[in-house]
Amino acid sequence: xxxxxxxxxxxxxxxxxxxxxxxxxxxxxxxxxxxxxxxxxxxxxxxxxxxxxxxxxxxxxxxxxxxxxxxxxxxxxxxxxxxxxxxxxxxxxxxxxxxxxxxxxxxxxxxxxxxxxxxxxxxxxxxxxxxxxxxxxxxxxxxxxxxxxxxxxxxxxxxxxxxxxxxxxxxxxxxxxxxxxxxxxxxxxxxxxxxxxxxxxxxxxxxxxxxxxxxxxxxxxxxxxxxxxxxxxxxxxxxxxxxxxxxxxxxxxxxxxxxxxxxxxxxxxxxxxxxxxxxxxxxxxxxxxxxxxxxxxxxxxxxxxxxxxxxxxxxxxxxxxxxxxxxxxxxxxxxxxxxxxxxxxxxxxxxxxxxxxxxxxxxxxxxxxxxxx
Ligand code: SF4
Numbered sequence: 001x002x003x004x005x006x007x008x009x010x011x012x013x014x015x016x017x018x019x020x021x022x023x024x025x026x027x028x029x030x031x032x033x034x035x036x037x038x039x040x041x042x043x044x045x046x047x048x049x050x051x052x053x054x055x056x057x058x059x060x061x062x063x064x065x066x067x068x069x070x071x072x073x074x075x076x077x078x079x080x081x082x083x084x085x086x087x088x089x090x091x092x093x094x095x096x097x098x099x100x101x102x103x104x105x106x107x108x109x110x111x112x113x114x115x116x117x118x119x120x121x122x123x124x125x126x127x128x129x130x131x132x133x134x135x136x137x138x139x140x141x142x143x144x145x146x147x148x149x150x151x152x153x154x155x156x157x158x159x160x161x162x163x164x165x166x167x168x169x170x171x172x173x174x175x176x177x178x179x180x181x182x183x184x185x186x187x188x189x190x191x192x193x194x195x196x197x198x199x200x201x202x203x204x205x206x207x208x209x210x211x212x213x214x215x216x217x218x219x220x221x222x223x224x225x226x227x228x229x230x231x232x233x234x235x236x237x238x239x240x241x242x243x244x245x246x247x248x249x250x251x252x253x254x255x256x257x258x259x260x261x262x263x264x265x266x267x268x269x270x271x272x273x274x275x276x277x278x279x280x281x282x283x284x285x286x287x288x289x290x291x292x293x294x295x296x297x298x299x300x301x302x303x304x305x306x307x308x309x310x311x312x313x314x315x316x317x318x319x320x321x322x323x324x325x326x327x328x329x330x331x332x333x334x335x336x337x338x339x340x341x342x343x344x345x346x347x348x349x350x351x352x353x354x355x356x357x358x359x360x361x362x363x364x365x366x367x368x369x370x371x372x373x
């Protein structure tokens with residue numbers, strides 16, 4: 001049985017926005033990243049901890065986990081406590097909630113061959129909760145209208161709707177390394193409407209390699225992101241500003257550029273990285289050559305350096321207080337709070353210009369302060 005579906009829940013954000021990308025991605029094999037392997041290890045540890053705390057048999061996996069460390073241990077602990085809290089909460093209104101861990105969830109009624117694995121599913125009479133553990137740190141994942149979570153919820157609903165009259169669906173992302181616990185709640189009716197009206201028809205297009213290519217922030221997760229013409233056209237639209245008159249861009253034009261600048265730089269970096277890899281494998285690009293990049297001097301052997309400096313009568317070491325992340329790992333989150341809670345401050349962050357849709361409140365600019373006076 002394949003481990004990943006052609007139209008997987010985890011890539012649904014991309015193929016729902018750009019249906020033909022599914023076929024394109026399937027044709028390009030990408031090397032598994034160490035982050036993915038790290039995530040798999042973290043999931044295994046989470047599964048073990050939750051199974052144990054539910055009183056089930058589960059052998060400790062740690063010695064087989066390549067990426068196991070103190071941070072993974074405390075993240076899995078936090079996740080396990082969260083799941084236990086949710087189970088306790090469910091027990092308040094349901095005598096015997098069902099708790100399923102690493103459950104295969106089949107949503108093929110809406111997505112051809114669609115299935116995925118739910119980290120935790122809690123069915124408590126009329127409430128169904130799906131919890132997804134994310135070990136990644138790069139992208140903050142929100143539960144609201146998250147199609148991956150909605151696909152999982154559909155799979156869980158399909159499996160249990162014969163036994164329970166499920167009315168409410170709760171979907172939670174637990175992302176401990178971003179201090180993010182995000183929950184989205186909808187009615188079963190709303191979920192099924194989305195499944196019929198949006199998911200099913202778009203999945204049919206994607207499965208058949210049909211539909212329109214559409215570029216956007218979802219391209220960052222596409223295997224074709226470096227070579228896709230649609231993405232190139234989308235990003236190169238900005239080049240038109242080079243030829244605009246008058247000489248200076250106005251506020252509306254700058255705002256239009258700002259709106260797309262992150263995607264534009266991400267695309268440019270993807271092209272650079274792709275072209276370098278291709279050039280290293282023999283492709284030549286007119287006007288370009290591969291050279292050795294700059295490098296900094298480094299010690300061949302730290303121990304030998306320390307010994308040599310000591311013999312010469314000097315102290316080779318510097319003593320520094322551990323950084324916050326390292327100290328948290330060293331002490332554990334609870335002890336860290338206990339000992340250092342009152343010694344931590346969070347300075348005001350540097351101002352950043354973000355789209356209106358950003359959830360952070362706007363800060364007063366110097367101009368507005370002046371206006372108020
Ligand atoms: S890069 Fe973007 S536009 Fe191109 S196929 Fe992938 S998702 Fe679609």
